[in-house]
Amino acid sequence: MDGDMLGKGGGTTGTPVARGRSPWRRGRVTAALAVVTAALLAFPGAVPNTPGRLGSLLETFLPWLGLAAPVVLVAALVRRSATALVALVPLTVAWLVPFGGALTAGDVPGHDLTVVQHNVSDENRDPEGTARTLMEAAPQLIALQELTPAALPAYRAALASRYPHHAVHGTVGLWSAYPLRDVRPLDIRPPGFGTDWNRGLRATAVTPSGEAAVLVAHLPSVRLGLSTGLGSAARDRSAAMLGRAIAAEPLGTVILLGDLNGTVQDRGLAPVTGALRPAPEDFALSWPAAFPLARIDQVMARSATVVDIRPLPRTGSDHLPVAARLRM
Numbered sequence: 001m002d003g004d005m006l007g008k009g010g011g012t013t014g015t016p017v018a019r020g021r022s023p024w025r026r027g028r029v030t031a032a033l034a035v036v037t038a039a040l041l042a043f044p045g046a047v048p049n050t051p052g053r054l055g056s057l058l059e060t061f062l063p064w065l066g067l068a069a070p071v072v073l074v075a076a077l078v079r080r081s082a083t084a085l086v087a088l089v090p091l092t093v094a095w096l097v098p099f100g101g102a103l104t105a106g107d108v109p110g111h112d113l114t115v116v117q118h119n120v121s122d123e124n125r126d127p128e129g130t131a132r133t134l135m136e137a138a139p140q141l142i143a144l145q146e147l148t149p150a151a152l153p154a155y156r157a158a159l160a161s162r163y164p165h166h167a168v169h170g171t172v173g174l175w176s177a178y179p180l181r182d183v184r185p186l187d188i189r190p191p192g193f194g195t196d197w198n199r200g201l202r203a204t205a206v207t208p209s210g211e212a213a214v215l216v217a218h219l220p221s222v223r224l225g226l227s228t229g230l231g232s233a234a235r236d237r238s239a240a241m242l243g244r245a246i247a248a249e250p251l252g253t254v255i256l257l258g259d260l261n262g263t264v265q266d267r268g269l270a271p272v273t274g275a276l277r278p279a280p281e282d283f284a285l286s287w288p289a290a291f292p293l294a295r296i297d298q299v300m301a302r303s304a305t306v307v308d309i310r311p312l313p314r315t316g317s318d319h320l321p322v323a324a325r326l327r328m
Contacts, residue, residue, distance in 0.1 A: 028081075052229020063099050064293070101281050102281045114139040116137055117321065124315065126316040127155050134321055142163065142176075180205055200216065200217045201215075215255070287318070297319055
């Protein structure tokens with residue numbers, strides 16, 4: 001009887017208790033979650049965009065998947081799980097490959113042009129203060145979106161002394177320290193939008209490094225809903241139109257400044273990111289201003305290099321401004 005009881009409850013082999021003590025058997029669920037997260041980081045394109053454009057939603061917040069790493073580490077240490085610790089390695093590598101450079105990015109010497117991109121918000125009550133904040137970055141080009149007829153005179157007055165050349169079309173504008181010519185609307189209005197929707201312009205900036213086509217764009221807003229997912233269809237169609245305009249631009253050097261309502265990882269912006277080089281990976285998050293989660297305000301270029309990008313102090317907008325330096 002005693003030997004039978006020992007075999008059932010107190011034996012040293014084949015018991016649940018013994019198996020539970022193995023560091024390779026503990027934390028297998030945590031390890032599995034780490035592996036899945038690593039796969040999502042490495043292959044976000046494998047997530048389909050239907051239904052609800054889930055792929056684009058994942059890509060919008062892709063860097064934040066890195067927060068899984070410290071969670072897995074803590075869980076592995078608490079559970080004393082060797083399996084979870086091993087699974088932490090591919091997760092860490094999968095995050096460092098696309099985003100690790102942002103942790104070590106330092107000052108990059110050598111640039112020819114500084115630009116500022118800012119969605120100033122049509123509810124901004126302090127356009128003068130906003131303009132002062134943007135000028136503190138000492139840019140040569142300033143692109144603004146969500147300009148309203150009521151606020152436009154204030155921006156013109158505040159920026160006039162340092163930026164004598166400017167162009168406005170609809171709700172977007174460009175202020176320049178250099179002469180502007182060949183200014184015209186940029187047609188990025190998707191089908192079904194009214195003729196009063198004017199959110200793009202194109203101008204040639206005559207810089208000391210040569211002429212550059214400067215495009216200012218504000219793509220349609222994106223909505224997130226429980227039943228619809230990421231509502232980005234109109235933005236994606238507008239991005240396709242912007243991509244065609246970039247491809248058709250005769251000038252070799254192109255600079256795009258805009259609120260694209262998407263991150264450079266978002267496949268919906270592929271027609272644009274495939275034609276231009278974005279800023280290097282950085283945590284210059286711009287939206288929402290109160291707690292930035294993503295950079296949807298972009299600076300990209302062709303035949304020029306965006307060497308760095310950084311957020312500027314908060315203004316009266318729900319976006320943070322971003323400043324970028326370019327090597328022409």
